[in-house]
Amino acid sequence: GAGVSQSPSNKVTEKGKDVELRCDPISGHTALYWYRQRLGQGLEFLIYFQGNSAPDKSGLPSDRFSAERTGESVSTLTIQRTQQEDSAVYLCASSLARENTIYFGEGSWLTVV
Amino acid sequence: GQQVMQIPQYQHVQEGEDFTTYCNSSTTLSNIQWYKQRPGGHPVFLIQLVKSGEVKKQKRLTFQFGEAKKNSSLHITATQTTDVGTYFCAGYGYSGAGSYQLTFGKGTKLSVIP
Numbered sequence: 001g002a003g004v005s006q007s008p009s010n011k012v013t014e015k016g017k018d019v020e021l022r023c024d025p026i027s028g029h030t031a032l033y034w035y036r037q038r039l040g041q042g043l044e045f046l047i048y049f050q051g052n053s054a055p056d057k058s059g060l061p062s063d064r065f066s067a068e069r070t071g072e073s074v075s076t077l078t079i080q081r082t083q084q085e086d087s088a089v090y091l092c093a094s095s096l097a098r099e100n101t102i103y104f105g106e107g108s109w110l111t112v113v
Numbered sequence: 114g115q116q117v118m119q120i121p122q123y124q125h126v127q128e129g130e131d132f133t134t135y136c137n138s139s140t141t142l143s144n145i146q147w148y149k150q151r152p153g154g155h156p157v158f159l160i161q162l163v164k165s166g167e168v169k170k171q172k173r174l175t176f177q178f179g180e181a182k183k184n185s186s187l188h189i190t191a192t193q194t195t196d197v198g199t200y201f202c203a204g205y206g207y208s209g210a211g212s213y214q215l216t217f218g219k220g221t222k223l224s225v226i227p
Contacts (some may be wrong), residue, residue: 033215035217040222041219042201042217042218042219042220043156043201043217043220045216045217048214056212056214090154091156097212098205098214098215099143099144099205099213099215101146101156101158101161102146102215103158104155104156104157105155106154106155107155110133
């Protein structure tokens with residue numbers, strides 16, 4: 001596609017439920033990032049995928065968070081047993097390589113009630 | 114690991130005044146990128162600086178990369194209400210253990226009073 005596509009754009013879930021967020025990067029982009037941004041805050045790095053290399057998971061805040069990527073295409077971010085502090089916008093971004101410009105999706109706004 | 118500090122966190126200016134945000138890295142960078150996030154939107158790429166001492170201009174925006182490639186600044190001349198948003202720097206550099214990473218600053222939120 002023309003840009004990074006994320007779904008759902010908005011998600012309201014009950015505390016304790018699992019959620020899955022999807023990201024479809026720009027075609028040909030080998031690098032893919034997930035960031036979390038709480039309201040009025042900065043970008044919190046979560047995880048980075050580069051081609052077939054082992055992902056950099058150093059930003060995942062707890063073992064409730066996991067992410068997968070199928071080759072160089074779609075990625076899913078899963079949050080298990082959601083907590084209210086998980087409420088944030090989850091931004092996906094992709095780039096040709098790690099040192100290149102990254103392009104962000106519109107984000108998935110998650111609200112845990 | 115690599116850290117990128119950005120100041121100020123907030124800046125309120127009268128329309129027509131100038132604005133500057135500063136970015137400092139704990140390590141030497143290969144490149145630095147700047148992004149703008151409008152309220153309710155997602156970050157959008159503005160520019161990338163690669164060379165030591167590099168200066169680039171985009172209309173009223175001037176970007177500088179320090180000689181040591183550890184700091185950078187974004188200066189906006191004669192701010193307009195359309196400049197409102199949060200400006201992020203992102204430094205790409207060696208983070209140790211044979212790996213490089215892209216690290217974002219916490220951003221500077223600019224408000225422009227008409």
